[in-house]
Amino acid sequence: MGKKTLYSLILVSVLLLGVVAAGCIGGGGTTTSPSPTTTTSTVVKTETQVQTKTTTETKVQEKVFVRFAGWSAGETEMKNYQKMIDEFEKENPSIGIKYEVITQMFHENILASFGAGVAPDVFYVDSAWAPIFIDKGALYPISDLADKSFIDKFYPFLLEPFKKNGKLYGLPKDWSMLALFYNKKLFEQAGITKPPETWEELEQDAKIIAEKTGKPGLAIYLGNFNRYVPVAVSNGAPKPWFEKPEDASWFDNPVVKETLTWYINLYKVGKVDMENQGKKPYVVQPGDVGAGWLGDAFGKQEVAMVISGNWMIPFLADQFPDFKYGEDWDIAPLPAGKSGRATMAYTVILGINAKSGHPKDAWKFVEFILGPKGQKDLVVKAGQTLPSMKGFENDPDMWPQHKKTLSFMSQYDNVIIFLWGPKSGTLEGKFSDAMAAAMRGEMTPEEAIQTMKEIVQQELSG
Template sequence: MAHTRVGTAVQRRITGLTAAGAALGMTAVLAGCGAGGGSGDVTLKMVAADYGDSSANSSQKYWDKLAGEFEKKNPGIKVDVDVYSWSDVDAKVADMVKKGQAPDIAQIGAYAGYAAQGKLYSADDLLSIPVQADFLPSLTEAGEVRRTQYGMPFASSTRLLFYNKELFEKAGITGTPQSWGELAQDAELLKEQGVKYPFALPLGREEAPAETLMWLLSGGDGYTDNVGTYTLDSDQNIDTFTWLKDDLVGKGLTGPTAPGDLNRQEAFNAFSRGEVGMLNGHPTLMKQAAKKGVKYGMVPLPGVNGNAKATMGVADWMMGFKQNGHREQIGKFLDFVYSEKNVLDFSERYDILPVTSTASDAMADDPAYKHLREFLEELPTSQLYPVGKTSWAQVSASIKQDIGKAVAPHGNPASILKELQNKAASAEAAE
């Protein structure tokens, strides 16, 4: 669901005792007290993703402030948060877990693999009943592995097609695209006017799985069938990427950067500079574009012959690791994180959709959030990644690495999708 993405890690460090010494001391104390926690000071280590588009609005500032407020109310519990770009954060947590240095809390893109390995507390273990019951039902279900919730949704979004009104006007485009054919025609007109990116197609590693799913849905299929089996190389999906390769990329309608090398934030930045005619975007882009004075419009993503099969929804995930035995302290902090005030604060800061019913209702009723209503309306029926499959993290990584090749000049969409399907099938068989 999903996101900054400053290129380097932004880190918050707590001074005083060395991290190694504190961690060792805490582990020793708590090992004798069981997983529920124990007496003495505890420092929770958290790794989170960055939703800002620059160092000025990095999520580090949000987490530093929130941690400080929590620590004042909970003497004896410190929270040390390190924020990384979306390009790096999942790999960072995976490396920490592999080294036996799992954080207490991670807010990243996938949870199921860790849940299947028995490394996570369930939501039941951590959250108070009112907090757990407040999650939107579709997101609760998406957070389950074998009917137990391990993934706690943290932020969500849906996607719409953004377009630059001034560039459309200069190109003589009076309507908005309702089908792929119309989208390609509009992109041609924008290209004739010298628009740098008539349609920005970010299939780079940052968020290739999202852009890919949006197009698969608009072509009538998706990542899985109705029973959850991967179908990446279905005829419809091959047709979708063949059209992208031949009718958009091949005709020079996606700009000077190869889609496989274009990351989502780079595309958003270009849109905010007035260099992009159209692109698929989530709510965060509204604030970024408005700040730069870009006049934009938003419409549902067009499908191959009209409306897309479904809108893509994304949720990012919070999880608590068992390794350090800080169940009680993790639970206290997460109950604080998921208070209505804090959920709304984060959602407002980044124009992200809230994951709780109370915050969603408050947002829907508040005229200050009317710009998000169209996104909010799409969320209950949107289609999410198959995040409950333990294979999804591996499949997602393969898509990030290879999907851009499908639309490259000498790429073969059928071959690339078949290759991805074979990897997905192997990963699923190993679940």
């Protein structure tokens, strides 16, 4: 073999080693969709035949599915969420979102799903239920996933119910406050020129409207302790807080006894007693007028007034477009008591399951929904409720109805976050059951108050 031949073989060998090395470096990596395996064969002939085979394999990234559970304030909210989910999946093709709506006993059902090992990855948690979920270890600390700079964009007062031992367990998706919604045309027919300024005027206007128009003046829910609290606090009662059995003494406060009796009798006297006397009621619950909830009763113009939150605004716009804000209906602050005005503030987090198999993927979805784009599109533009992230107060896309409710903030002496203590959710449900029984006339207001005291003592006795 001559020198030239030998040099040629050496050169070919070096080139072939380079081809092999190049094939190995380029062969790794993951994509979001499958692609076929490619096989390349290179054959070089000199005096000795050499064959090299380079194989490139593409691994397939599996799609992760994140289950997201919430309740719904109506068809409008569900449609808005599905639109945002579609956008998220388009931007994140490796993550799929399974949206589940639970219509009844939401928190109880979520807690039960943990026991069965089938809890969703992301789910709503109301401020009143937050302590229970945190104590049960059901929530992944959001402070372990989110940057502090992102957390600092939210209103601090909305974060308080979701903190414990230096950890933050969720960020609010939005918030709402109670306001008085009233039908301007029914008011005009009844000769009433302005919304009620006090709780006493609220009841009196309801009576006048029923007498003059034949429509009930006010719709309320049976029970619903949280809707009663502004009445108590605006009349001088302290904010309710139940952490130990002795806190049941809140119900011994004379203001609480007086105002709770008044609130129960709105329905007991305004509906039950009136019908027993053969008269038209001036207070009803939604079901009494063939409605599913307060927004439905108000939108159908079956009642003149309801006390509800910002979540009712998009429902009315979507389901009753001919019932025009400003022309047919308007919003006013809650009536005042003897000690000023008070309202309730409601907020809900998108909690992440502490046992989720995909916490980072879940957080990516949560961050999308709660971030500036989500707040702008889902909350501000869609008019869903009020944005929980700072900086949107004067956004030109904010609906005028929501801007008006925000303008009431300066009139309130107390804005009360829906939280009564570590067992707020349980207490709220049991308080409401006792109140509802009294409203239906199944027990007296005094018996209901005593029952509520006993509930606190039993639930917090250890």
